[in-house]
Amino acid sequence: MAALGLGALASPAIVSQALSSSGELNYLGWSGYDFGALFRTFTEKTGITVNFSEQPDQEAMLAQARIAAQGVGADIVEPSIDRLPEWLQADLLQPWNDGNVSLDLYDKAFLTGSAMHKGRRYFLPVVWGAEALAYARPAAPQTYGTASLTALFDEKYRGKVAIRPSSGLAAMGRVLEAEGKLPRPWLDGYKDEAAMRQLWDLALAEATRRKAVIGQFWSSENDALAAFRSKGCTLGLTWDTTAQVLTADDVGFVAPREGAFGWLQGYGLLKNARNAEQAHEWARFIVTPEASAAYATAFSANPAARGAIDRLDARLRDFLRAAYPDDALSKVWWSPAQPPWFVTLRSEYAQKWQAA
Numbered sequence: 001m002a003a004l005g006l007g008a009l010a011s012p013a014i015v016s017q018a019l020s021s022s023g024e025l026n027y028l029g030w031s032g033y034d035f036g037a038l039f040r041t042f043t044e045k046t047g048i049t050v051n052f053s054e055q056p057d058q059e060a061m062l063a064q065a066r067i068a069a070q071g072v073g074a075d076i077v078e079p080s081i082d083r084l085p086e087w088l089q090a091d092l093l094q095p096w097n098d099g100n101v102s103l104d105l106y107d108k109a110f111l112t113g114s115a116m117h118k119g120r121r122y123f124l125p126v127v128w129g130a131e132a133l134a135y136a137r138p139a140a141p142q143t144y145g146t147a148s149l150t151a152l153f154d155e156k157y158r159g160k161v162a163i164r165p166s167s168g169l170a171a172m173g174r175v176l177e178a179e180g181k182l183p184r185p186w187l188d189g190y191k192d193e194a195a196m197r198q199l200w201d202l203a204l205a206e207a208t209r210r211k212a213v214i215g216q217f218w219s220s221e222n223d224a225l226a227a228f229r230s231k232g233c234t235l236g237l238t239w240d241t242t243a244q245v246l247t248a249d250d251v252g253f254v255a256p257r258e259g260a261f262g263w264l265q266g267y268g269l270l271k272n273a274r275n276a277e278q279a280h281e282w283a284r285f286i287v288t289p290e291a292s293a294a295y296a297t298a299f300s301a302n303p304a305a306r307g308a309i310d311r312l313d314a315r316l317r318d319f320l321r322a323a324y325p326d327d328a329l330s331k332v333w334w335s336p337a338q339p340p341w342f343v344t345l346r347s348e349y350a351q352k353w354q355a356a
Contacts, residue, residue, distance in 0.1 A: 162227035162236030
């Protein structure tokens with residue numbers, strides 16, 4: 001983080017807004033990451049102490065927030081945007097003050113409509129990642145603008161495609177939608193069980209017909225790495241973190257023209273937050289390019305602030321610019337809310353495809 005200039009993170013605007021501030025910020029976030037230097041810089045600039053409570057997953061985070069709602073105390077939480085409806089349904093969040101969180105510092109690609117509820121903003125993005133096309137440069141070259149999800153099911157890559165079953169079926173659904181072969185929008189399947197069965201039946205049937213293209217189904221990053229390194233795969237739908245590792249194997253990574261599959265993580269302000277102003281000061285701080293880059297580096301993900309990519313390690317900066325050129329970020333297909341019934345059925349469909 002020192003290499004990112006963390007010691008000079010705060011802009012004069014942030015300092016001036018925080019001069020009279022003091023107190024605490026109680027933060028329910030993800031375990032396994034070292035944000036210590038970032039928290040110390042924030043405290044030095046604002047006088048606010050961050051009390052960070054590590055949570056292993058979103059279920060634990062939600063459970064702790066329910067306890068906090070009884071008066072134990074927490075101010076901000078860090079869910080992914082596809083889980084935001086659960087927080088709203090539980091009535092645990094209050095809206096952010098748009099005029100007090102430096103919205104102009106975000107890359108507009110990450111200020112999605114899914115963050116809004118009844119005209120108010122309940123989610124502020126902090127990091128993101130995506131699944132897109134990983135390709136062996138000599139054997140399966142891809143170029144942004146022409147690279148497409150359809151390549152994952154092309155017979156010319158027979159036995160050479162690496163894919164996660166659930167993502168692969170979603171990719172097939174989006175391909176069929178783009179070709180006008182679905183009776184209704186693909187997103188309808190995330191809202192209604194009958195619609196999901198109708199749409200995923202069609203995707204499963206077509207994906208099964210083209211199953212011979214699959215060389216390796218993967219479920220973990222190690223599986224995906226092995227698909228390219230020892231299973232003979234030359235094309236795949238993989239996480240960007242996987243593709244970063246594979247650059248050493250002359251594997252490229254690019255968003256398909258339909259848009260990469262994206263996940264977005266960010267902040268919710270708890271309804272009973274005792275330190276709402278301190279939370280807003282954190283929001284203004286973390287969206288500065290330097291802080292955004294430092295947080296993303298600590299989290300091994302991608303930053304949401306404008307200009308933050310320029311402050312990343314040069315190799316990661318160049319990787320992201322090549323993977324998401326031109327209008328690629330504006331086309332990211334953000335993961336929609338996934339009700340429990342959907343998650344269960346999606347797993348069943350994935351298993352059917354693997355067993356077919």
